[in-house]
Amino acid sequence: MPSFSGSLLLLLCLLLSLMLIATITIDEQCMHSIDSCDRCLNTHLDCAWCTDKEYQVRSRCLSRSTLLRFNCSEVHIYENQPQMALLQERPLKDYETRDEQAVQVTPQRVFLKLVKGNTQRLKLSYRAARNNPLDLYVLMDLTWTMRDDKDTLEKLGTELTKTLHNLTDNYRLGFGSFADKPAMPMIMPQLRENPCAAEREICEPTYGYRHQLKLTDDIKAFTAAVAGSKITGNLDNLEGGLDALMQVIVCPNEIGWKQQARKVVILVTDGFMHFAGDGLLAGIVQRNDRKCHLNKAGEYTGSLVYDYPSLEEIYRELLRRKINVIFAVTEQVFGTYKELSGLMQEISNVEILSADSSNILELIEKSYESFVKRTQFGDNSPDFIEMKYYTDCAGQFPSLRQRNYCNNVNLGKEIEFYVDVTLKDYPENGVLTHKIRMEEASLSEYIDIDVELQRPCPCVEEPQPEDEYGRFQCDDKGYLNCGMCFCDEGWTGTFCNCPTDPTNATTNEALLKTCRMPLDKLGKSISSQVCSNHGECDCGSCSCDPGYMGSYCECLECSDCDEERAECYCGQCVCKYGWSGTRCNCKESTDGCTGPTGEICSGRGSCDCGVCSCQEPYKGTFCEIDAEKDNKLCLFYEPCVTCLIEQKQGIEGCKNLSEICSNAESHERFTYGFVEELDAEIMCLVRIVNKHGIQCDSYFGYQVIDHANYLAIQAVECEPANYYAIFGSISLITLLLGLFVIWLVWCCLRMKDAREYARFHEEQANNVRQENPIYRDPVGRYEVPKALSAKFDENPFAS
Template sequence: MFCLKILLFILLFTVQIFEIKSTNLNGDRQCYVHDTCEGCLGENFYCAWCTDKTHKMPYRCLTYSELVNNNCSPDNIWVNKQGIDIISADELRDFQSDSNRATQVKPQKIHIKLVKSHTQQFKLTYRPALNNPLDLYYLMDLTWTMRDDRKTLVRLGAKLSEALKNLTANHRIGFGSFADKPTMPMIMPHLIDNPCAAEGHSCEPTYSFRHHLPLTDDIDKFVKSVKRSRVTGNLDNLEGGIDALMQVIVCTERIGWKKEARKIVVFATDGFMHFAGDGILAGASIKNDRKCHLDESGEYTESLFFDYPSLEETYRELVKQKISVVYAVTGNVYQTYQEMDHLMNGTSNVEKLSMDSSNILELIKTSYETFLKRVKFTDNSPPFIHLNYETNCGNQFENLRQRNYCNDLKMGKEVEFYINITLKAFPTDGMYHRTILIEDPGLSEHLELDVEIQEACPCDEKGAVEENERAMCNEHGIFHCGRCKCDDGWGGVFCECNLSNTNSTFTIQEECRQPFKNPAQLGPICSERGECDCGKCYCFPGYSGKYCECPECIDCDLEKADCFCGKCVCKYGWSGNRCNCEAEVDDSCKTPNGEICSERGECQCGECLCKAPFVGRFCEIGWENENKLCQYYEPCVKCLIQQKLGSRFCENISDICSNTDKINFQYSFVTEINGEEGRCVVRLINHNDNKCDHLFSYDRPDSSNNFLTIQVTDCKPVNPLVMGGFISLFTFLFGFIVLVIYVCCTRIADAREYAKFEEQKKHSTLMESPLYESPIRKYLVPQLEDDNMTI
């Protein structure tokens, strides 16, 4: 399985390399097929467009270097220019009192130059800051059913301060309450002064929203403000909470929101809320203007004039002011507020409130941590600019995923988002500079993108061209943006071809087809390596010939070779595929027996290019490690070993060990041969009649030297007594070990069976008939109390 994975990896890697090479080879060629400036620049980033009138090449869309090489003026070449410049990138840091701010988003500003259809990528890093300021506004439903909740909030005042300190040392809290619009049908007219009269109690006249306390760090002021507030009531079971929420959002100065703080509204209620359109029932038919309407006492004055705001309007203001909402609601309305939360796109959170708000501290802590542990970046990009987000959420995933959000973040840990930006189309309003903000709805920080869009080719926007430009097109067209726009019935790069006759058009194309051996069979137009214009092939760069049938010669030195239709033909004295090898270097490929590359390959610049399956410096190694040079040197090595061991004296050793050119050789005896290359084995029978293998290696540093390295092995005969004793001892030990293992395994098996029997015995039950009576009887003789007593 492991080998299969390795093989698959190599295969995929090879395919990717092939695709990359194919893309590079075909990338430039894709430029040639475009005859408009916009299409040219949009095809490939490296494509460029020539608007030079003196440029006579049929192709206006090539790479920049190709256009310059074909005498297009650099001043008249329109190219793609894109780039990313980081303008501001302050380091991430926790909240610092000296600067009164934290840095959670990096970088802060980037300048991007976009090119149509070409994607660029940049990185955004986010890290939740420690001890970041918190502005918490408690917006409470003070209708009759919430009277116990107000008392609980007063009672938990001191604990609320401690809870906020545990979240962050920089916290402030404010307070406001709401009921509903004070008119029919939200309230009965005769009960407007005491809406709780139906319950037999006296309470505050109905009001829409009342701002009691601006944001402050004095918790005692908060508790006193809650104590001074009074319960009110309304008729229906729907409240005007969304009216109150809009005022809390837009009245930034009255509420006291700080720009750098995380702003949270705790919306506590046990009822449903009215939405946009319900105000018509009360005569409030004017669309909510989303402006602040609080008087000096903090009362919302326009509740009977403006309709309730919609969820969409509320959401937009929450995003604009960077405020998050925690809906702390009771179980009977929990599901409804959850559905609202899904529509608020990350600006809200829903928590279940107990009937008397006794768990409000826990809800505030949980909600605040929820906002800190999640981040979701959105942007205000126009439809023609597409942003794609990728992240692994701080190594939560092995690979990058396409998502713009992360959950369960850890405080102080960085999360990286890779953002791909692509210009899909040009702006229709003519505005080529845009500002895009990438931000989280709850953060006061953002990344600002200063986007500069590369305009479409300016020549395409100039409109009609003057009549004197017709001379460039043989008076049969108009020269416009580097190309001739031919009149009807004319064609060609410069409108030189009369296409009014259909037969003439067919004949022109036939002239661009290469004839094969069979005259009736013609090849493709310009061999599919160029374009046919008026019966003449204009070849793509890299090809030549009448029919573009010849590729260019790659790495062909014209001083050493001539190029004939894509092939290098070497001049006298040179060889090799690139004709860069001198002819006499073939001696480096010659083996001691006079063969060039062992007659198994070709010599290129002094090196052997072996045919499959042969390998080695001289292609001497073949199937099953068969080695020609080992066979060649074997007689010499045998003679040297026998002479070394004293079993034979080689009188003609020079003749045996010299090569075909009678060049002297060198040899040495070693105790061990290092390396595997050029290693051979020779087998001899020693004086003890034992077959003994000896190793040797060969080396040929140059054509005039042969060097042999020989390892002599002294093979001694085996002592039969020692061998017999060793075999006997091994057999005894092996049998003893097998016996011990068998006995241990048998005892373990017996112990398991006995334990199993005992376990079954414990749980066994003797099944007897209830009518069965045992025949055995037992009688006890009573003891006498007095020894003198007789029976």
């Protein structure tokens, strides 16, 4: 119970401290930043600085309203002035005609004036436009195993038109093909001119990448380009797809990408791809330069000059140029491309291609819809400006979540992002104007932010070293300029009241550094707050506000420390020798925690104000109870209880009862008693072998009151068995059981005979006697009746 009250008191103290901090006013936070205008404005957003020479209050750093109340001229007040202005805010709009541009992000341009440490929230809205232009470039693997896929794509001209019309009315198509680098070991040198000779077929010599059709809205031209392409081959199942993809990305003029269109490349293949470094196998060591190398015929001329690009290089170029890629691959290689797509999931997708590419239209439609339903924003903010994105993804979440992307948003739904912009520090180069662009990951939609960093204190005054009033405010050892004292040689401090010799500090900043609390043991990192913002720095030492103490005013004063029992150390009572507890109200004695074994809390806990505080999972007054092992006190009392039971039952062998049943330290004998029924919270088992040689279990309980030991014992006397009585009882029971069985069998037989006899009588009664005609008497006899009836119906001879 004392430990609980101590915890409750500690909680109340913590709550009071939090309430005290909450009640600190803006003026109280500002008033300690009196040494410079810069530090004043950085202390709190609402802090203002007064440069008026006629101002007579000591602290020039207060809230604006307080400075005006203290007669500071309004024109001499400098304060934080964060600003936000919308410079361009066109409403969201779908794509309507070819001459107009859709608006998918609003606003388009914003001005922000940032103050250090202050956060401004900017709201942006995004909605995917309907009928937005689509540029779809089909990049196809035309090695030998893809010949049936080419034929399928060639036949899908009309259906492809219908599919794209379902997505948008404004689309264009382009086409290109790839194989691999025409060099050993990617091809066999003897099959260079006809790589399909092994299949007894004739095909195109191996090439790296061939751009065959610029993006166009002419479907017939697309079909003709596919039909005009020719199958080629290579040696392994690794293709040069990344070589081709890089050229599709970095050749915008040759491919014909439109700036405002949603740009999509669908890469169709059934094989794996070579990555950077594989070119070494063919002696190609020059790194891919990420530049366009297409000749007028659309051939990639750098195939034997540059190595394959890395996945990271492809990813960066896709992001920079706002191009999405769909990997349409067969099931055998799907897992590899799934992992590859996962590394650039915001701009890529992977789908399973059927064996003959017959489902390619379905894949295009499915992937395009997934791109449209997904959005992600990023920015190019410098390190000293922090930007955090929050959104509920058009109601997908009950509240805002910190994330810069949304998935599975229905077309036409407007998504709102809230961006918190915070100036963490000023740039080292001193540049105060910057431009930040927030842009959508897969579209050329963005917001430009013109950022201005507010100067901490833009005051510019003509110095007046001889002004008497200005020197008076600086203790006649300096002059006032912009509300700050500029000290004469040999003096420093906020008010030039500190000589430089004793402190060995020549600047006010050096003095303030001594009033800033170190944040590590070596003192290399120090707090930005002077005197923890709870006091003033007076010539290198802190003068704390009421209620605070410490070298840096970092501690609250102790309010309930008894000077006789404790000393105050940084807001906490540190108990003197002989006292303990959260309020030092417990004498430092462990008598109440010392059990009969002589251990403090059985070595399983700590003594808190005379009461054991047990470690998990131990319990009990002295932490003696362990759920998995034996009770320590049960083991301690067991020899004494065993001796007492043996003595009671007349068993010889326990001769030193007085020593066993007494405390080793005080030599006080245990108090015990034998009971018929044991009523104790803690029951201990003791097992002995009695004088009859029988193992017998008894129970006992214990109590420790004021170091006195009380035992209650329930002794069980286990008598030997009477074998004669047992044999006689068993014999009598056996005889009676046998007679009962015989009687039961006799009754069953009698009942069975009775049933058989009754059945016989029933059969006799129902029996009909039958006579054989052979043995029937052949002589018929008729006996005339003695008297005839007078009735005609009975006697035909009646008249």
